[in-house]
Amino acid sequence: MKQNSSSAPVIDFDTPALRMHRKIRSYKDKAAEVGVGVGGISVIVAILLIFLYLMYEVVPLFKSASVEPIAEYQVPKTTVAPDNAKTLYLAVEEQGEVAMRITNVGEVIFFNVADGQVVKREQLVLPQGVDLVSVASEGPGSAILALGLSNGTALIVRDRYRVTYPGDKRLITPSVEYPFGSEPMVISESGGLIEKLAVNNAEQNLLVSAVTNDKKAHLVQFAKEESLFGDEITLVRSEITLPVLDSKVHSILIAPDQRWMYLASQQGQVDVVDLRDPDNAKLNARLKVTEKNSAIADVKFQLGGISLLVGDMTGAVSQWFLVRDDQSEWALKKIRSFEHDSSPVVVMLPEHRRKGFLMIDAKGELDIFSTTAHRTMLTENILEIQPRIATISPRADVLLIERVDGVVQTFAVHNEHPEVSWSALWQKVWYESYEEPQYTWQSSASTNDFEPKFSLMPLAFGTLKAAFYAMIVATPLAIGGAIFTAYFMAPAMRRKIKPIIELMEALPTVILGFLAGLFLAPFVEHNLPGIFALLILLPIGMVAFGFAWAQMPDKVRHAVPDGWQAALMIPVVLLVSWFALGMSQPMEAMFFDSDMRSWLSNDLGIPFDQRNALVVGLAMGFAVIPTIFSITEDAIFAVPKHLSYGSLALGATPWQTLTRVVLPTASPGIFSAVMIGMGRAVGETMIVLMATGNTPIMDANIFEGMRTLAANIAVEVPESEVGSSHYRILFLAAFVLFTFTFVVNTAAEVIRQRLRKKYGAL
Structure with missing residues (x-):
């Protein structure tokens, strides 16, 4: 029997229920599409934000240093011979608020860095008729000073700053102390005037070296002996015979471990003296450290007393330290040079807590260098008149300069991250006391003079x-x-x-x-x-x-x-x-x-x-x-x-x-x-x-x-x-x-x- 095709069931796809079902499914599809899109974009945004945050933390590492003038005023006058007093030493305390000026008339003046107002005056305890002719610091980060006198003696002093907060306001009270007594120590028994001076205060011995006006070099060791019934320290004097010098000495430096002594001549050479045997001090090496037979302009220890920073009259600036040679003998070696023009170096200022230094030349140009990173942080002309003497605060944030015309200029220094450079991060670096350049990561140590080693190569490897x-x-x-x-x-x-x-x-x-x-x-x-x-x-x-x-x-x-x-x-x-x-x-x-x-x-x-x-x-x-x-x-x-x-x-x-x-x-x-x-x-x-x-x-x-x-x-x-x-x-x-x-x-x-x-x- 033939079935009537008209009786076949008809499916209606346009019922209200199916229309609602299709609409809901369409909404679900769109919601899923939007959700997936939002999720994907959110992931991209999150990754981008991570990238931007990392960049935000990293970019300051590569910013250059800057300086900002704070004040300018006449150098605070002394009460004795105010027109003829000469500044022998300048220093700034920890907070960068109070500075110290030591003059050749034996007066110590503490004054405000911001305006030059005198805070306190102290007259040094000097023998009658004896003049103060030279001042030497133990090194960056140390408050010990040696004062060379005209009768062949030296006086050891230390500046102190007591910080109190009366009325919730900071008050800095400076003073001068005599850690080994106020009696001068005999350096030259012949009584010659001390022209150059160096001091190093170790746990067991105090070493004082000097060159007198008769061109003789002296090195005196004061052994410390403590009393059995108190904290009183007695110094026992003994003189160490030094090798004969053949030229006029520009500077003397004694290493913190008292193993080495450096005598820098004005002709540009450095004599390295081995003090391992005090009874038989011997000349380890004599070598030229300046370029083009130039004279030395300034030579200083970098923080830690391992590296010598040398600046000469041609404007060349370099870093040197002792390295063992093929025969396992110590030799002074030039590690790196720093870019600078031909203007003569006037003064170099090692930082007190970092492996960096500031240099000012005869044109008044300030350069800030980091030695480990081998990086020039700043080159800027800040003076119109040649500087006479300068100092940097312990935090390296305040620079104090006395010009030859008697005007003091102060600057705020902003130099946050000098230890970082491309070479320090990814190339071999010749660190102090290392025998050759190496890749090293060592971010901290127990000493304040530690040289940070931030090579990322060992970590990436x-x-x-x-x-x-x-x-x-x-x-x-x-x-x-x-x-x-x-x-x-x-x-x-x-x-x-x-x-x-x-x-x-x-x-x-x-x-x-x-x-x-x-x-x-x-x-x-x-x-x-x-x-x-x-x-x-x-x-x-x-x-x-x-x-x-x-x-x-x-x-x-x-x-x-x-x-x-x-x-x-x-x-x-x-x-x-x-x-x-x-x-x-x-x-x-x-x-x-x-x-x-x-x-x-x-x-x-x-x-x-x-x-x-x-x-x-x-x-x-x-x-x-x-x-x-x-x-x-x-x-x-x-x-x-x-x-x-x-x-x-x-x-x-x-x-x-x-x-x-x-x-x-x-x-x-x-x-x-x-x-x-x-x-x-x-x-x-x-x-x-x-x-x-x-x-x-x-x-x-x-x-x-x-x-x-x-x-x-x-x-x-x-x-x-x-x-x-x-x-x-x-x-x-x-x-x-x-x-x-x-x-x-x-x-x-x-x-x-x-x-x-x-x-x-x-």
Whole structure:
């Protein structure tokens, strides 16, 4: 019977319910589109804000210095011979508010830096009829002064500033003290006028050196002897015979350790005197330190008393310090020169707390240099009249200059981060007391005269080293496991194995680092032969078992369901591991005299640290494996089945299908997995922090430790002063890590897209 077509049911797609359903779905689609867009833009904005914040913290590191005039006034007059008094010494106290002027009439004047108003006057305790002719400071950062007198004696004084707050207002009360008594010390027994002077006050001895107007050089040692029943110190005088000088002395300097003495002549040469044996002081070297046979204009110790800062009459400025030569003998060596024009140097002012100095030339030009960073922070003409004498405050923020016309000019100095330059961060730097230029990170020490070492090269190298060894361990294991799991393993077994491996990623890295540092590191150290035997025997054992299994009769091989063969490897791995580690001690006793670590260090010259790159590779490789495995397995499993089935149908073996069809198709995902794993390894903090020696060294040795950028940030940020150079350099390290990750990820995405385009047509 023929069915009437008019009786067929008619579906109405325009009912109110369906219209409402389509409208709601449209709203949901738009909401999802907007949400995804907002989320993506938010991620980009967040990354941009991180970038901008890092730049905000980093940019001040590279700002130049600046100076700002504060005041200008006549130098405060003395009460004795006000028109003829000459300034021998200037200094500014810690707060930059009160300055001190020592004059040749023996009067000390304390005055306000801002306006020149006299705060206090003190007359030095000088013998009757004896004049003050010279003043010498112990060095940057010291308040000890030696006053040379006209009768061959010297007086040791110290300026003090007592700070009180009456009525919540700061009051600075200056004074002059005599730490070794007010009686002058005999320097020249012949009574010659002391023209040049140097002093060094150590724990056991006080050294005072002088050159008198009869051209004789003197060095006197005052041994300190404490009273048994009090704090009174008695000085026992002894004179040290110096080598004969052949030219007029411009300056004398005594090193803080009292081992070396430097006599700089006006002809531009420096005599280095070895004081190691006080009874037999000998001339170590005599060398020219100026250019074009120029005379020395000024020579000063840099903070710490290791480096000499030399300026000559041709305007050349250089830094020198002692370095051991090929014969292990000390020799004064020119380390670096600083750019300056041909104007003669007038005065150099080392900073009291940093490895930098200021220089003023005859034209009134001020230059600010940083020695370690080898950076010129400022070059600016600030004076119209030649300076006579100048000083810098302990905080290096107030500059006080007395001109030849008797006018004092004061300046505010802004120089926040002189320790940083491109060369100091990324190139080898010749640090004080080092025998050659090196890459070094050492941000702090226990001494005030410490030279900061902010090279980022050891940290960047350590980051790449840790990531390299971690990827060496993780990449082949993760990719190999992912290939077998996705392509050869039975679905039932895959559903168990994949979640277990991915669950490894949930382990906190601090736990992995803790276990690596406390358990794995000593275990590896005590079982080194077994560890290396395991790395060799395990692959051989697995391949041998696979080959043997392939030779088994079909009845035996078919007894194990297809795709479950991996379970047979578990006892093989356990057995080989047990055998290799069990043979560790016998092999060590047989081949390495029961101590492989000593054999490595002594016989091969390979340093060995317990917490080293091998431990990091094993621990961090374990942490990276789940990331690479999961993404790689998903990429391989997502390859369309018709591609592999078609390849097999055309006669290709499973291995040929895997290598020529599946892996090329999945290569974009595999490459992404490796890059993401590398990013995880580069940014890892806790494992490398706890499983390495955390030493910032540049050594590819697998038995040496390292320090990474991320670990360094985690360790030192809590200890750094907010806004300091150290603090901002740590942000610079974060910026470098951020940039490195961004560049690597960008390159990885470009390569991934090309791989997808190339193999997407399969």
